[in-house]
Amino acid sequence: MPHHTRCLVLTGGSAADGPYGIDKLGTLGYELVEVKPASHRLHRKMRDVIEHRTGLPLDKTLRSVPRARNSDLVLAFLEREALTAAALARRGVPPYANRPLAMICCWLADELREMPAESRRRVAARYQGVDLTIVFSENQIDILVDAGFSEGSVEAVPFGFAERIFTPQPFHARSPSITAVGFDRGRDYATLIQAVRGTDLRVDLYCKPENITGLSLPDNVHFHGVVPFDRYKQAISSSQIVAVPTREMAYPSGQTVALEAGATGACLVLTRTPAQSEYFSDDTALLCPPGDVEACRLALLRAAEDSELREGLGASAAHDIRSRFTYSQMWKRIDGLFRDRGWVND
Numbered sequence: 001m002p003h004h005t006r007c008l009v010l011t012g013g014s015a016a017d018g019p020y021g022i023d024k025l026g027t028l029g030y031e032l033v034e035v036k037p038a039s040h041r042l043h044r045k046m047r048d049v050i051e052h053r054t055g056l057p058l059d060k061t062l063r064s065v066p067r068a069r070n071s072d073l074v075l076a077f078l079e080r081e082a083l084t085a086a087a088l089a090r091r092g093v094p095p096y097a098n099r100p101l102a103m104i105c106c107w108l109a110d111e112l113r114e115m116p117a118e119s120r121r122r123v124a125a126r127y128q129g130v131d132l133t134i135v136f137s138e139n140q141i142d143i144l145v146d147a148g149f150s151e152g153s154v155e156a157v158p159f160g161f162a163e164r165i166f167t168p169q170p171f172h173a174r175s176p177s178i179t180a181v182g183f184d185r186g187r188d189y190a191t192l193i194q195a196v197r198g199t200d201l202r203v204d205l206y207c208k209p210e211n212i213t214g215l216s217l218p219d220n221v222h223f224h225g226v227v228p229f230d231r232y233k234q235a236i237s238s239s240q241i242v243a244v245p246t247r248e249m250a251y252p253s254g255q256t257v258a259l260e261a262g263a264t265g266a267c268l269v270l271t272r273t274p275a276q277s278e279y280f281s282d283d284t285a286l287l288c289p290p291g292d293v294e295a296c297r298l299a300l301l302r303a304a305e306d307s308e309l310r311e312g313l314g315a316s317a318a319h320d321i322r323s324r325f326t327y328s329q330m331w332k333r334i335d336g337l338f339r340d341r342g343w344v345n346d
Contacts, residue, residue, distance in 0.1 A: 004345040005338075007270070008064055008071040008099075009034045010081045010245040012057070018106070020077065021162060021327030028335045033071060035063045056084045061096075064127040073343045077104035082130055089129030100343045102132040102334075107185070109140035110250040112147045121136070124148030132337060137252045137275035155337050158279065159252070160330035161259040161321070168265045168318050169237045171311045177241035178269075178300060179261075181206040181232060186253025188271065188291065190215055192245040195296035201304055206235060236261040240310050241303050243269040252276050258285070259325050261315035269299050269308040279325065284317040 007030045009015040015022055015034045025032060032333050038044045038059060039147075047059040061084035068074060074096065076082035082103040088096040112120045124147040127133070133149060135141065135182050145151055151344040180192055180203055189205070196203055196218065203221045205212075217223060226234070236242050242261035244254040252275035262284065270280055272287035280287065286299040303310055338344050 004029050005073070005343070006031045006071040008067050008074045008086060010057070010061055010064060010074060010076040012060075012078075013037065013083055017217040021160060021331060024327050024331035025335070027328075028331065029346075030335075033067050035060055035067065056087070057081050058084055061085050061088075065095060068099055071099060072345060073100040073102065073338065075102045076130075077129070078106045079103055079108045083113065083126060086127050086129030092323055095323060096129070100131045100338075100341065101129060102134065102338070103127070103130045104134045105140075106136075107251055113143050114144050120147040127264055132341065134334060134337070135251075137250075137257065137278050139179070139274045139278070140250050143250055155329060157333045157337070158325055159259065160257050160325050160327040161256070161263055161326070163201065163263070163322060163326040165233070166237070166260045166263040168263070168322075171240065171265060174238050174240045174266075176304065176307075176310075178202070178203045178241045178243055178304070179206070179235050179266075180243045181235060181261075182244060182254055182257045183208040183211050183226060184250065184253055186246045186247040186249040188247045189319050190340055191293055191296055192243060194293045195218060195300060196220060199297065199301065201300055204235065204239070206232065208274075216291055233260075236266060237264045240307075240314070241269060241300070243296075243300065244267040244271070245269075245288075245296065246271045246273060246276065246290070248273045250275065252279060254277055259321055262314075263321045263325075265314040265318045267271055267303050267313045268317055269296070269303060280317075285313065314331055 009032055011019060013019060014037055015032055037048050051058055057080055074085055085096045085101055089101055112123060133154045135156050136159040141154045141156055142155045178201060193215055201220060205221055205223060206224045206227055208226055244258045246253045258268055258270055263299060268285035270276055270285045270287055271290050273290060286303055288295040288299050
């Protein structure tokens with residue numbers, strides 16, 4: 001398919017690395033353009049000082065002005081990367097003022113709901129130049145609109161996973177031990193550790209030391225720290241049970257690990273948060289109330305003691321995830337949002 005729509009990408013890293021599977025847009029008729037991140041030591045130092053003082057991602061956004069002039073739309077992710085472009089658009093400064101600006105949003109709704117009303121309105125006002133905000137769970141829409149985002153400008157799209165990387169693995173070739181992995185701010189390892197304390201359950205835990213600060217690990221919890229991607233992939237692909245304990249967040253914390261592990265056929269033990277419930281049901285995972293140690297313990301013991309349950313839930317999860325939550329499907333939905341707004345050149 002020939003490229004018809006030029007999309008300027010604003011990201012803290014590099015779109016060439018394919019964050020969130022953005023390369024899938026290239027198969028849908030988009031040409032992705034960006035400026036390279038700062039590479040020279042002095043450039044990086046000046047960028048860091050200025051951006052720290054202003055709180056704005058000035059460097060790449062300003063260096064992207066020539067590319068913005070020749071682009072049909074601008075896509076920023078995550079929310080911080082939209083701030084400078086949104087400020088310029090809000091003030092009528094070209095080229096950002098006359099280019100559609102879309103933003104993929106992660107933690108903003110969760111941060112907003114913890115703020116006083118006046119602070120919510122002030123923060124939301126900084127994003128008034130954003131034409132479309134994309135979130136990964138429906139429950140975030142009302143939070144953002146209540147804070148001041150305009151109705152119709154916030155859309156929910158289910159997150160996806162790399163279907164060619166995380167493939168189904170034979171159940172009986174997997175270890176019956178439990179793997180817990182992930183280090184975002186929503187993880188609740190305190191509940192998991194208390195749940196397995198005093199049991200015969202073995203847990204391999206992959207996270208940052210900060211995730212378990214102040215927690216005493218029992219002998220049956222083996223801490224591995226943060227590991228390279230290949231080892232992470234091997235860990236979730238070779239365990240029959242993968243646990244993703246989370247606190248109740250607006251964002252579907254833990255959905256990346258849960259989708260990737262479930263896509264390989266792992267039996268999932270998850271926290272039943274409103275956001276996570278948009279992805280998983282009792283047919284595809286064992287779901288526990290947030291912070292409920294006893295429910296988490298019972299779910300893990302149930303999974304560990306019943307191989308038929310483990311295999312059945314793993315197979316159901318793999319089928320459901322692979323049919324509904326791939327990167328290809330995610331970006332097709334985003335493409336549909338762009339097309340609905342007339343931003344795509346056919």
